[in-house]
Amino acid sequence: MESKDKTARGAEKTAAARTRKRRRPRPAEGRICMEKTTRAEKITVTKPFLPPREEFEQYVDEIYAADWLTNNGPLSQRLEAELKKFLGADNVSLMVNGHLALEVALKGLGIRGEVITTPFTFASTTHALTLNGITPVFCDIRADDLTMDPNAIEPLITERTTAILPVHVYGHPCDTDKIEAIARRHGLKVIYDAAHTFGVKKNGHSLACCGDVSMFSFHATKLYHTIEGGALIYGDSALTRIFNAYKNFGIEGEERVDYVGGNAKMNEFQAAMGLANLPYVPALIAERRAITELYRAQLAGIPGITMFYPDRETGVEYNYAYLPILVDEGRFGESRDALYEQLKENNIFTRRYFWPIVPDFGCYREKHAADALPVARRAGAQVLCLPIYNGLAPEKILKICRFIVEGREVPVSL
Numbered sequence: 001m002e003s004k005d006k007t008a009r010g011a012e013k014t015a016a017a018r019t020r021k022r023r024r025p026r027p028a029e030g031r032i033c034m035e036k037t038t039r040a041e042k043i044t045v046t047k048p049f050l051p052p053r054e055e056f057e058q059y060v061d062e063i064y065a066a067d068w069l070t071n072n073g074p075l076s077q078r079l080e081a082e083l084k085k086f087l088g089a090d091n092v093s094l095m096v097n098g099h100l101a102l103e104v105a106l107k108g109l110g111i112r113g114e115v116i117t118t119p120f121t122f123a124s125t126t127h128a129l130t131l132n133g134i135t136p137v138f139c140d141i142r143a144d145d146l147t148m149d150p151n152a153i154e155p156l157i158t159e160r161t162t163a164i165l166p167v168h169v170y171g172h173p174c175d176t177d178k179i180e181a182i183a184r185r186h187g188l189k190v191i192y193d194a195a196h197t198f199g200v201k202k203n204g205h206s207l208a209c210c211g212d213v214s215m216f217s218f219h220a221t222k223l224y225h226t227i228e229g230g231a232l233i234y235g236d237s238a239l240t241r242i243f244n245a246y247k248n249f250g251i252e253g254e255e256r257v258d259y260v261g262g263n264a265k266m267n268e269f270q271a272a273m274g275l276a277n278l279p280y281v282p283a284l285i286a287e288r289r290a291i292t293e294l295y296r297a298q299l300a301g302i303p304g305i306t307m308f309y310p311d312r313e314t315g316v317e318y319n320y321a322y323l324p325i326l327v328d329e330g331r332f333g334e335s336r337d338a339l340y341e342q343l344k345e346n347n348i349f350t351r352r353y354f355w356p357i358v359p360d361f362g363c364y365r366e367k368h369a370a371d372a373l374p375v376a377r378r379a380g381a382q383v384l385c386l387p388i389y390n391g392l393a394p395e396k397i398l399k400i401c402r403f404i405v406e407g408r409e410v411p412v413s414l
């Protein structure tokens with residue numbers, strides 16, 4: 001027993017010796033870390049874009065003139081029409097937020113039983129299922145883009161399965177061809193959580209035109225926003241009546257209520273922000289692309305840091321919505337959480353989207369903690385989303401990257 005302990009201790013020492021520790025300087029020590037910034041200078045993971053105030057106010061003036069604030073008002077109708085054009089979509093139904101849009105999609109398509117979905121997402125995706133009495137069945141993800149692994153779907157299909165709910169996480173396109181071929185073979189619906197995907201195109205078409213229906217989030221933290229907001233994009237025009245009813249208490253006329261719906265309507269101030277923001281989207285994407293390229297140039301080739309290049313996939317025009325990296329502790333020399341904390345001490349507020357992964361949430365753990373999801377669990381333990389937003393100055397990006405690169409431990413073998 002004693003000799004076993006000694007062996008273990010020896011192995012630990014050797015592993016430690018292999019890594020030359022270069023302690024990341026604390027803020028007070030000054031070396032590469034940022035000057036202690038004031039609260040106003042803190043760098044957050046994202047920051048909303050706001051259009052010039054007078055452009056927003058022009059729409060607000062229209063609201064005041066029309067005395068019409070919500071319930072499918074003129075600005076909402078105009079925004080729906082503009083989005084159809086912008087996306088090249090057959091149908092767009094605006095919603096008060098992305099989460100309720102997802103719930104309306106599930107209700108409108110009559111989804112029940114079990115739905116195969118990803119464990120690597122924001123709480124909303126899974127909660128939308130659970131809140132509608134549907135059982136989430138978690139399918140592992142692919143290591144190269146963190147979207148649902150199509151090769152892992154079929155073994156999860158049972159006679160209770162009615163749909164697949166994948167997420168184009170960070171705007172990385174899922175393998176829509178394979179997923180939809182599986183769905184066709186088994187008679188399943190496909191609903192994409194496209195919350196991160198506004199502006200992404202595949203083969204010249206909006207990614208949101210895939211599947212039976214796609215959901216956008218237009219939350220303030222998104223590349224394109226309506227303060228809070230969301231939308232459903234779909235091909236089958238017959239769904240318009242049903243989706244519009246479900247977002248308005250099931251009401252279809254003064255004397256007609258055929259569905260048990262809630263309230264998911266976008267209001268006119270949200271639509272005003274959406275109309276004011278829309279013309280800026282191409283410029284916002286171009287600026288974020290430059291930010292992403294700067295990060296990539298600075299962080300490329302750093303041992304233990306994985307960056308993603310989904311836009312190098314043929315035919316994909318990306319939106320650069322998020323800047324996720326994976327931190328492999330063994331090769332990088334310190335853990336993702338240590339890096340997260342140290343950045344935070346230096347007023348850089350990154351986020352661990354998405355950790356813990358959904359099956360490890362308190363509300364799902366009992367049933368799902370033992371689910372075999374090795375890729376999702378590893379990604380959850382390693383992911384760190386770095387700051388990216390319009391107006392993020394290059395000097396700040398360089399500082400963040402220098403902090404990540406120079407402050408880390410350097411493995412001697414490299």
Ligand code: T4K
Pocket residue numbers: 044045046047048097098099100121122124125167193195196216217218219220221229230349351353
């Ligand atoms: N599906 C997926 C895959 C999603 O990611 C989301 C939402 C949904 C569905 C549901 O869509 P919505 O119903 O939300 O439309 C944020 C967003 O609130 C959430 O919309 C988003 N995903 C998620 C990924 O991020 P939190 O809890 O991280 O938000 P919060 O308040 O901590 O904000 C993050 C950072 O943004 C802060 O560090 C500061 C900055 N910020 C935030 C707001 C609201 C600002 O600078 N200004 C602001 O006004 O969830």
